Amino acid sequence: MRSAKDFFAPLAVGAPTPPRDIPWRPSRVIHFFDPSNEKMAAKLPGLIPRVDVLLGNLEDGVRADNKIAAREGLVKVAEGNDFGETQFWVRVNSIDSPWGLDDLLTLVPAIGAKLDVIMLPKVQGAEDIHYIDRLLAQLEAKAGLTRPILVHAILETARGVGNVEEICAASPRMQGLSLGPADLAADRRMKTTRVGGGHPGYLVRQDPNPDAPDAVRATFQQDPWHYTLARMVDACVAHGIMPYYGPFGDIADVTACEDQFRNAFLLGAVGAWSLHPVQIDIAKKVFSPEVKDVEWAKKVVDAMGDGTGAVMVNGTMQDDASVKQCRVILDLARRLAARDADLAAAYGLAGPAA
Numbered sequence: 001m002r003s004a005k006d007f008f009a010p011l012a013v014g015a016p017t018p019p020r021d022i023p024w025r026p027s028r029v030i031h032f033f034d035p036s037n038e039k040m041a042a043k044l045p046g047l048i049p050r051v052d053v054l055l056g057n058l059e060d061g062v063r064a065d066n067k068i069a070a071r072e073g074l075v076k077v078a079e080g081n082d083f084g085e086t087q088f089w090v091r092v093n094s095i096d097s098p099w100g101l102d103d104l105l106t107l108v109p110a111i112g113a114k115l116d117v118i119m120l121p122k123v124q125g126a127e128d129i130h131y132i133d134r135l136l137a138q139l140e141a142k143a144g145l146t147r148p149i150l151v152h153a154i155l156e157t158a159r160g161v162g163n164v165e166e167i168c169a170a171s172p173r174m175q176g177l178s179l180g181p182a183d184l185a186a187d188r189r190m191k192t193t194r195v196g197g198g199h200p201g202y203l204v205r206q207d208p209n210p211d212a213p214d215a216v217r218a219t220f221q222q223d224p225w226h227y228t229l230a231r232m233v234d235a236c237v238a239h240g241i242m243p244y245y246g247p248f249g250d251i252a253d254v255t256a257c258e259d260q261f262r263n264a265f266l267l268g269a270v271g272a273w274s275l276h277p278v279q280i281d282i283a284k285k286v287f288s289p290e291v292k293d294v295e296w297a298k299k300v301v302d303a304m305g306d307g308t309g310a311v312m313v314n315g316t317m318q319d320d321a322s323v324k325q326c327r328v329i330l331d332l333a334r335r336l337a338a339r340d341a342d343l344a345a346a347y348g349l350a351g352p353a354a
């Protein structure tokens with residue numbers, strides 16, 4: 001175990017100092033694209049200003065015979081685009097795959113200065129984060145980078161879920177976690193073949209009516225990801241990093257996508273992935289607080305004065321704890337409004353500096 005005293009020391013001579021805090025930046029939507037797909041890459045200049053995070057995916061979803069083209073395509077995308085306020089991330093291949101090491105050895109020297117976050121799939125435990133932590137420090141030092149690249153882990157194995165706390169705590173570089181419902185379902189031997197979302201068979205049924213035993217009994221679908229997501233949120237918050245819902249594979253079912261994203265938002269996630277342009281605005285809408293909730297939060301904060309005691313607002317009790325809930329909403333609304341003039345106008349909050 002590393003001493004607390006050297007936790008924030010660089011892991012290689014000449015590497016940038018590890019971060020003490022993960023900077024807050026909007027990350028309601030992490031938009032995935034395949035850098036080996038020229039049609040997708042051609043759409044990026046229009047997509048970059050629309051998304052909070054643009055992510056070049058090199059892992060699952062990219063054909064094995066396109067892995068090198070994808071890696072090279074990502075370098076071209078980085079060199080050929082100005083990302084402005086948009087974060088630029090990559091999902092590298094897993095460190096036990098034939099491509100993971102070369103992804104890192106190529107990308108950090110070539111485009112490390114533009115990469116905000118490296119997303120690492122199939123993280124099993126702290127040992128995987130320790131490995132990439134040291135390797136990144138060595139590569140950053142060699143490349144003369146002055147800003148540390150952050151690391152985001154996908155939680156998509158049963159062992160990873162069991163080790164979630166240790167993964168979050170393994171390095172000051174840890175930026176966040178995403179849920180990987182497809183690989184996780186396979187690894188756990190769950191019997192759903194969907195990429196995220198609910199399942200009609202995962203339900204509870206209304207009790208029988210003793211007066212009408214043959215009457216149809218309503219059923220209610222449940223969320224099979226609730227347990228994992230809630231566990232992720234607790235682990236992330238405990239370690240000062242950010243939890244994200246992952247992908248929703250039924251691109252055509254925009255309604256269920258919105259529902260799944262909203263469940264995650266309500267539980268504490270800060271964003272979700274978009275796999276297709278149609279999912280971008282869904283994520284941005286869901287992970288921005290609703291105007292009515294911002295208005296309510298302002299009202300409670302105003303009514304609570306110094307934030308202590310108990311008052312009635314519209315027939316409800318508000319006190320020191322509930323005002324904190326309202327401040328969570330208001331704080332997020334303020335941060336988003338400061339970057340988005342439309343949201344600022346909708347919320348009645350200060351917008352971007354002129």
Ligand SMILES: CC(=O)SCCNC(=O)CCNC(=O)[C@H](O)C(C)(C)COP(=O)(O)OP(=O)(O)OC[C@H]1O[C@@H](n2cnc3c(N)ncnc32)[C@H](O)[C@@H]1OP(=O)(O)O
Pocket residue numbers: 032033034039040041043057060061182183195247251274275276277
């Ligand atoms: C479990 C996991 O690991 S999830 C993460 C891995 N998977 C991914 O990243 C998948 C990313 N998304 C995709 O590959 C594609 O969106 C697919 C395969 C799902 C659907 O692609 P298509 O069948 O081409 O969809 P569709 O025809 O609706 O696309 C419309 C247009 O949007 C483009 N497009 C589709 N997805 C994207 C994207 N993610 N980014 C940019 N452009 C896109 C298409 O190229 C197409 O362009 P065109 O109008 O010039 O022909």
Ligand SMILES: CC(=O)C(=O)O
Pocket residue numbers: 060121154156179180181182183184195246247
């Ligand atoms: C997100 C991802 O990688 C998965 O669901 O497997």
Ligand SMILES: [Mg+2]
Pocket residue numbers: 060121156180182183
């Ligand atoms: Mg996966």
